[in-house]
């Protein structure tokens with residue numbers, strides 16, 4: 001079981017702290033914030049050349065893919081054909097996950113569960129390395145997310161992928177009990193996120 005340290009909202013020191021503490025993969029949500037932080041990290045030299053594995057876990061706009069292509073190692077929020085095409089074009093062979101909206105909540109990203117198999121197939125045909133499926137659990141009490149996590153696990157088996165990226169600070173125990181292979185944890189590791197200085201783009 002992998003722990004992805006979600007460092008959005010924190011400075012580059014949080015990334016350095018995660019890597020030094022033995023958590024070499026970090027999750028980030030916003031393109032500009034990520035790019036600025038990686039520059040700062042190079043300047044800090046805190047990691048002595050070690051670079052974290054960067055997972056992009058935010059809403060992805062296709063026009064941001066080009067700028068991110070050199071720095072993102074795993075694209076976890078691929079949820080529509082245009083993103084498959086754009087990532088395949090800008091980062092051929094990239095490692096991705098298909099994000100699925102298992103709770104049918106309109107404010108959440110992800111394709112409908114019924115669309116996931118076709119999207120996985122399209123990504124494979126485009127030469128992408130589909131490592132897994134990703135989801136954000138239903139909002140509410142942790143147990144509210146259980147049914148959706150169970151669905152993601154079944155879907156992952158159906159499409160034949162290894163990773164099930166599910167579970168965040170509030171619902172990670174439920175996610176693990178339903179077969180998560182990667183929990184994405186921010187506040188439980190780093191505390192409450194500082195309010196953004198400016199609205200994230």
Ligand SMILES: *Cc1c(COP(=O)(O)O)cnc(C)c1O
Nearest residue numbers: 006057168169184185186187188
């Ligand atoms: C912010 C975020 C997380 C981490 O959330 P916490 O509640 O701080 O653990 C995990 N996954 C996604 C997609 C996120 O946007």
